[in-house]
Amino acid sequence: MRIHHLLYSVLALAALPVQGQAIKTNSDHQPKSSLHVIFQSSANAFPLVRKGLAAPICYDAKDAAVVGIAATALKSDIKLVTDIEPAVQTDAPAQEYMVIAGTIGQSAMIDQLIASNKLKAERVRGQWETFIIAVIDQPFPRVKQALVIAGSDRRGTAFGIFELSAMIGVSPFYWWADVRPEKKKELYLAPGTAIIGPPSVKYRGIFINDEKWGLVSWSNKNTKDGQNNLGPAVYGKVFELLLRLKANYCWPAMYYGTTAFYNTPANPKLANDYAIVIGSSHCEQMLRNNLFEWSVNFEKEYNEKRGPWRYDLNKDQIHRYWEDRVAQSRNYESTYMIGMRGVGDSEMPGPASREEKIKLWNSIVKDQRAMLEKYIQQPASQVPQTFCPYNEVLDMYRTGQLELPDDVTMVWVDDNHGYVRQLPVPEKQSRSGGHGMYYHFSYLGEPEAYIWLSSISPMLTAFEMKKSYDLGISQLWIVNVGDIKPAELETAFFMEMAWDIEKWTPENAHKYLRKWAAGIFGHALADEIAQIKAQYYELAASGKPDQLLNIPFRTDEADQRIGRYRSLAAKTIALGKKIPDRLQDAWFQLVQYPVLGASWMNQQTLYAARSLSLARQGDKHYAHYSKLAKAAHDSILTITVHYHKGIAGGKWDGMMNTTAKEITNRFFNYAAPVVGTDSLYRAVIAGRKITASKDMAAIPKPLLSIGAKDFFMKKEMNGYRLTNIRGLGITGNGLALLPFTAASVKGNTVEGASWVEYRGKVPPGNYTVRAKLLPTHALNAEHGLRYAISVNGSLPEFVNLDGQGEHWSQRWGNNVIQGFMSGTTRHYFHSSIPATIRIYLLDPGLVLNELTIEE
Incomplete structure (x- = not known):
């Protein structure tokens, strides 16, 4: 006999009130109900797993297939955490404690709870992919307490079931990244109600x-x-x-x-x-x-x-x-x-x-x-x-x-x-x-x-x-x-x-890195892990590991970049020793392999380029950098073998396939690096004609670089915000003109425009001021990508970068690879005292990363 048939005739019994207030809780910044997982018995808490027994999971056999799929997954998740496997049932007698999951209008049990006013579902019914999770006392005769998950539709119910999985510590990537949850002997749900959904995007x-x-x-x-x-x-x-x-x-x-x-x-x-x-x-x-x-x-x-x-x-x-x-x-x-x-x-x-x-x-x-x-x-x-x-x-x-x-x-x-x-x-x-x-x-x-x-x-x-x-x-x-x-x-x-x-x-997006790290690796190491991920993204912003071949780094920039990567790799390896054994495979996949791979790819590419450049100049030191580039390439192959064979019992063999020739030969830098050779070097020494190369050391270094966040003064006009966004762009900070819905400043005027001022000292003379901005595109046809610049109170000069975003153009390609677009203006700096550089941002969505003053 199905449980809802068994209980249907006695639903007139009065329900005890639901504990806790029903609130929408689909965001961390919103107020929370008292519903949460605890690991020891507490007054009126629902015992999901207690004293070696797990509450059965019950759903209606007539409900959507995904409800049964999710219920079965929850069974496995509970066992993964506690080593106790609950029963999953559609036909069973009432039990003292039960998990009841179902879709409104598809589950007789859920509909009966709503009809008896024991489950308040007004804010769920009829919504898109919304669910309620509630601890309900005496939902049916002979049932002391139930943990009820009710969805507005079939996905809402499944999301609610998997929400419970996440609450007990099972990561969505438990299989895809081998994130093993911490073992617990008992699991309880503190009483309360949570309503989650509907989603922002359909x-x-x-x-x-x-x-x-x-x-x-x-x-x-x-x-x-x-x-x-x-x-x-x-x-x-x-x-x-x-x-x-x-x-x-x-x-x-x-x-x-x-x-x-x-x-x-x-x-x-x-x-x-x-x-x-x-x-x-x-x-x-x-x-x-x-x-x-x-x-x-x-x-x-x-x-x-x-x-x-x-x-x-x-x-x-x-x-x-x-x-x-x-x-x-x-x-x-x-x-x-x-x-x-x-x-x-x-x-x-x-x-x-x-x-x-x-x-x-x-x-x-x-x-x-x-x-x-x-x-x-x-x-x-x-x-x-x-x-x-x-x-x-x-x-x-x-x-x-x-x-x-x-x-x-x-x-x-x-x-x-x-x-x-x-x-x-x-x-x-x-x-x-x-x-x-x-x-x-x-x-x-x-x-x-x-x-x-x-x-x-x-x-x-x-x-x-x-x-x-x-x-x-x-x-x-x-x-x-x-x-x-x-x-x-x-x-x-x-x-x-x-x-x-x-x-x-x-x-606040930069805070996600800590939240992510804490959710997988625990709060104790979360700050250090978040810092590693933040540095990984910041370095990649000025050159993805896959896209380094055509970025003209100066020699000092390349050395600094390699040094930062080596330091980051050393921190990652050292921190990895503190990661619990159960999470070592996850650590290698999610943190260590990307960091080490990026570090060695930068060394491979940048050292190979230097080796070629030195060989073409007839400098015998090319051989040293050739060896370094080849060693870095070998290191990539070594960690990839470990990814395939050394973690999770060889589960991911083939996933990081760096030998997919039909792909790598088209676009990639994953083959053995092209480096300076003895024959090239000897040909140069012998005076033979060699194809000219661009020497990285020849790229001029700016006299002064100023990060966008290091402004002296700013003024926000007409509802605009000049907001520093951590982690955005090549310097790790981007000054953005928000909101996105604001109107652009009309015409070639700075009247009503928001501005920011910087100060920098250079010797008197004529210089180029280069503004480096995130290589975004104009929001739509009603906007451009314009800024204006004034030095020491001079008349503003206007720059529109919108044309740089023309898709497939060489300039666009250079911009997205190097992580910035830039505009230049020429100015006279008339004294040796610090100059005042004012930047007006005229279109919403612009993000300034850096100013450089160049000869």
Whole structure:
């Protein structure tokens, strides 16, 4: 007999009052209820595990599949912490203490508790992905106390169950990064009630991309999903991770050679069981993976010759190809990318003229919406659709001639390197389909890739994503995480922001590093770990470990950089000795490998460049630096072998695949370094002609450098804030003009502009003042990237950096690699007393990092 049948007839008994006040608690800065985990008995506390016994976990068999999945995971989590495994049941007699989980309207037990007024759910019912956790006394006859988790929908319930897992100490990355919780003998919930949700962003998820680098290589060795295929063995772990992070959305893997997600029928069914919404990337319309399903598998699937990928020439075949996927996916929660692009990441093929292409694109969208209505049997306006004006299609969109229905979610993009390219103007922010953002923690492409070590800081993510949210991006957030590893920290931060936009802001994002460290490694070492991560991100801001080849560091800069990395590596190794044994594998994955890898890659690249430069100058010291570069390369290989073979019993063998030649030969610096050689040196000595090289030592050093935070005075005007943001940019501090929603100063005037003053002493003379700013893009067409500068009260000179952000330009490429854009003005410094340099910031979103005075 099901428990709700057993108890139904006696629900008229009066309920004891719920302990604690119901409050929204989805943010650390909001007031908390008394509901929390304790590890010893306390008055009226709910005994989750006591005296070797665990309270059973009960849910309704008619509830969504994800509720049972989450309940089973909670069972395993409790055992992981206490070595005691609770029962999970749908049919059982009442017991003294019970965990009851269910979805409002889907669980008879939850609905009975609400009907009897024992569970107050007014603020939960009807919300998106919201849940309540409450300790309730005498919820049913013969039940003394229950821990109740009730969700507004199926994901809300799952999130609530996994919230309990997090409360008892189980990290979302317990499997993905081998974070082992501290053992506890007993677990209790102090009485109270917490309501969490709804989220700030409706759809929140990840894009698995360029996965042949690691995830597919790993899967081929360690799962039975099939060669070059990611199937249920991988996606089961992916979807569980998403639920633990309160995420709900996924663009599946789609790199060259990877079998398409839908080609394994168990995959979409599994996503539905886990309540994960499946979408597809900007270049994959209607849930089709063109790189595999069109280019490789079409003739096998349809038993006919494939025609050209041109809708104007091959409409019937392409239409059927899309229509079949809509029919296959109609019973699953999905979003459909509409429109058309080339196979892969390229322009839509079709007529030669832009006007005819736009006309064709508009007809394609009408056909796609008709097939959605046909198979899903709802108006197209009710079916979630997305459109991403990525790169080439953006030019068509900017003509204003694309007939994009208002109910389609407009998915904007960053520039692939963490800087948001464009956001909607105010009159476009209120479209019924809303707006989304496609962001990157990993990228394979020009000007240089970065898919080895994850180094986009939470501070930059907070700045760019809060900017996006404030300008209307709240329907969908999707982030390219590459292989998921090693972007664990960054992904967790992104999802926390998406869940509660007020929890982490640009101003406080630097505090996340300590919160993250304490949650995994404990409070005692959290400050030191946070400092290590902060230095890691700061160094990467001026040159990602993957992108050092084309950054012209001076010799003194290179030496200083290597010295800082060596010091950071030494601190990391020393601190690692204090990490508990249960967390050593997690420590190596999350902290030590990234720090040591970055340190040695900097040594490899910078020493190799110096070796070449010296050899070309006929300096025999080239050989010393050649040896250092090669030794650093060998060290990277050594720690990678340890990652594969030496931690977690070899669990991650293949994940850090630095020998993926089809990738490394395109963009990377992971092969053995190119260094000065004896033959090159001898040729120079013999007077032979050698290809000229740029000597790093020849780059002039500034006379003076001033960090943005080291201002003498500032004045904030018209509601603007000049805010120092820790951890943002090349100096570790960025002075930002906020809020993002403020209007720009109009025209070439500083009237009403906020300003900041610096003082610096140089000998009298004419000098260049270089302002280095975060290489952001103008918010939208209504703004620029302008500043004005005055020295010793001179008339302000105006600089607009907006043109530097032109995508794919060489200047843009240089900016994103070196981590700053710069403007220069020429000034006369007329005396030997300290000069006053005033900078006016004229557009919101500008971030000043440093001023330099140069000859």
